[in-house]
Amino acid sequence: MAAVDTNATIQEKTTAGPVRPLANFPPSVWGDRFLSFTLDNSELEGYAKAMEAPKEELRRLIVDQTMDSNKKLSLIYSVHRLGLTYLFLQEIEAQLDKIFKEFNLQDYDEVDLYTTSINFQVFRHLGYKLPCDVFNKFKDNTSGAFKEDISTDVKGMLGLYESSQLRTRGESILDEASSFTETKLKSVVNNLEGNLAQQVLQSLRRPFHQGMPMVEARLYFSNYSEECATHECLLKLAKLHFSYLELQQKEELRIVSKWWKDMRFQETTPYIRDRVPEIYLWILGLYFEPRYSLARIIATKITLFLVVLDDTYDAYATIEEIRLLTDAINRWDMSAMEQIPEYIRPFYKILLDEYAELEKQLAIEGRAKSVIASKEAFQDIARGYLEEAEWTNSGYVASFPEYMKNGLITSAYNVISKSALVGMGDIVSENALAWYESHPKTLQASELISRLQDDVMTYQSERERGQSATGVDAYIKTYGVSEKEAIDELKIMIENAWKDINEGCLKPREVSMDLLAPILNLARMIDVVYRYDDGFTFPGKTMKEYITLLFVGSVSM
Ligand SMILES: CC(C)=CCC/C(C)=C/CC/C(C)=C/COP(=O)(O)OP(=O)(O)O
Ligand SMILES: [Mg+2]
Ligand SMILES: [Mg+2]
Numbered sequence: 001m002a003a004v005d006t007n008a009t010i011q012e013k014t015t016a017g018p019v020r021p022l023a024n025f026p027p028s029v030w031g032d033r034f035l036s037f038t039l040d041n042s043e044l045e046g047y048a049k050a051m052e053a054p055k056e057e058l059r060r061l062i063v064d065q066t067m068d069s070n071k072k073l074s075l076i077y078s079v080h081r082l083g084l085t086y087l088f089l090q091e092i093e094a095q096l097d098k099i100f101k102e103f104n105l106q107d108y109d110e111v112d113l114y115t116t117s118i119n120f121q122v123f124r125h126l127g128y129k130l131p132c133d134v135f136n137k138f139k140d141n142t143s144g145a146f147k148e149d150i151s152t153d154v155k156g157m158l159g160l161y162e163s164s165q166l167r168t169r170g171e172s173i174l175d176e177a178s179s180f181t182e183t184k185l186k187s188v189v190n191n192l193e194g195n196l197a198q199q200v201l202q203s204l205r206r207p208f209h210q211g212m213p214m215v216e217a218r219l220y221f222s223n224y225s226e227e228c229a230t231h232e233c234l235l236k237l238a239k240l241h242f243s244y245l246e247l248q249q250k251e252e253l254r255i256v257s258k259w260w261k262d263m264r265f266q267e268t269t270p271y272i273r274d275r276v277p278e279i280y281l282w283i284l285g286l287y288f289e290p291r292y293s294l295a296r297i298i299a300t301k302i303t304l305f306l307v308v309l310d311d312t313y314d315a316y317a318t319i320e321e322i323r324l325l326t327d328a329i330n331r332w333d334m335s336a337m338e339q340i341p342e343y344i345r346p347f348y349k350i351l352l353d354e355y356a357e358l359e360k361q362l363a364i365e366g367r368a369k370s371v372i373a374s375k376e377a378f379q380d381i382a383r384g385y386l387e388e389a390e391w392t393n394s395g396y397v398a399s400f401p402e403y404m405k406n407g408l409i410t411s412a413y414n415v416i417s418k419s420a421l422v423g424m425g426d427i428v429s430e431n432a433l434a435w436y437e438s439h440p441k442t443l444q445a446s447e448l449i450s451r452l453q454d455d456v457m458t459y460q461s462e463r464e465r466g467q468s469a470t471g472v473d474a475y476i477k478t479y480g481v482s483e484k485e486a487i488d489e490l491k492i493m494i495e496n497a498w499k500d501i502n503e504g505c506l507k508p509r510e511v512s513m514d515l516l517a518p519i520l521n522l523a524r525m526i527d528v529v530y531r532y533d534d535g536f537t538f539p540g541k542t543m544k545e546y547i548t549l550l551f552v553g554s555v556s557m
């Protein structure tokens with residue numbers, strides 16, 4: 001082996017500057033693709049106008065007193081799966097209040113598994129805790145296991161599988177149902193055909209409850225054509241609604257893409273993950289309603305700041321630089337510019353300018369507090385990222401409880417959910433903000449899911465890059481178990497956190513569902529991005545598929 005020329009190596013080291021934990025992240029999948037869209041407002045208004053008639057017709061159907069309750073629930077189910085609930089929320093809740101009040105278990109004695117599961121899903125999705133006892137009759141009284149004969153009822157099994165995702169703690173029949181139905185569906189899926197095959201494949205890949213609402217609505221429209229065709233007005237409204245949303249979302253994506261390009265992040269901090277469409281998709285996952293258009297743009301920008309921050313701390317800055325930047329973020333003052341490294345000054349200036357602009361805008365509506373809450377959460381996560389960096393720098397492996405205390409912060413779900421509130425308007429009242437500030441159980445559960453699901457999917461590459469703190473390694477160290485056992489335990493914690501979110505969304509709720517939805521949907525987006533791999537660092541699968549479905553090509557229906 002040739003003698004190593006130590007002089008050259010030493011020489012290289014001094015001119016090349018400090019050693020940096022570079023990650024060489026894969027480049028953007030999309031480049032400037034979404035910059036060229038131009039919104040035709042008259043086209044948008046045309047869709048809005050065309051929606052009026054089918055919307056009125058559907059409203060009449062929803063309030064129709066002569067309709068049988070199971071048929072009514074089945075219609076509401078399709079409305080919900082198509083993402084149309086928000087257009088009829090009062091009417092739907094009035095119907096469900098009435099039917100739920102009349103509920104008694106005996107009425108379900110003769111109802112088949114599929115209808116029972118549709119009813120169960122509608123009630124649970126809309127916040128009514130229909131008892132899971134409605135499924136008792138499908139279990140064998142002696143063995144206590146699910147009756148084998150239901151496993152030939154594929155639609156019923158599929159409905160039971162989707163129903164089980166809505167379970168809360170203590171509903172053991174649904175714990176069993178989830179694994180029982182998943183096993184059965186996997187064993188038959190290859191022998192199925194047509195829509196039913198597509199429906200089973202779709203749910204096995206990701207159940208509706210863990211999916212991204214906007215995408216799930218499109219998939220339901222494609223794979224449940226029979227259910228969507230029960231009423232002409234439903235089909236018509238769904239198509240027009242998708243067309244309307246697509247134009248609005250393409251315009252929002254253009255706005256944030258142009259902003260990102262104008263801010264020149266890719267030039268000033270080239271080491272970061274260039275993921276603008278992916279982060280916009282993530283925020284779209286929180287809420288797709290047209291009224292939250294501005295909110296999506298604001299939350300996308302702040303979450304893009306988080307990507308710059310996370311990648312700077314994880315994949316570029318030295319520990320000294322991290323300490324200086326964290327202090328500057330805590331000081332939140334332009335005078336701190338001179339203390340931070342040259343390369344991160346543009347980011348710091350844009351960060352402070354953007355927040356100052358938001359605070360000014362929201363102060364006009366008397367709602368600057370939501371901006372301040374987001375800013376304080378941003379300072380909090382910078383301190384959380386510094387803690388991780390200090391552990392890595394010293395090689396310290398935190399205990400699991402210590403890791404999780406910091407990990408709920410570095411999950412970023414506190415700062416993102418608070419940033420999502422900024423543009424939501426008057427629904428974000430003082431007590432809504434106070435509830436978020438109280439760090440409620442539902443938010444903690446969403447943070448835990450984000451932190452631990454990400455760790456399960458990224459710990460190996462982070463370990464290779466010398467990062468000492470991940471949930472997996474902290475768990476192994478604290479409880480002296482194998483890597484596999486640690487991961488299994490983390491997955492159980494994630495499953496239980498889902499049950500807490502499901503519980504938190506049931507009536508009587510602490511706050512309106514409008515304020516809970518971003519938290520629930522943030523947990524859903526973790527499933528979308530990290531169920532099978534690190535879908536954010538490597539966005540060529542699910543995220544690419546979803547972005548293509550929603551923003552590439554027109555609504556072909
Ligand atoms: C943690 C998590 C999934 C956050 C989701 C919310 C979000 C979009 C945060 C912005 C930073 C980011 C993309 C972290 C995920 O990658 P990573 O694996 O580099 O995050 P890590 O450095 O915190 O592990
Ligand atoms: Mg990272
Ligand atoms: Mg990080």
Ligand SMILES: [Mg+2]
Nearest residue numbers: 454455458462
């Ligand atoms: Mg990670």
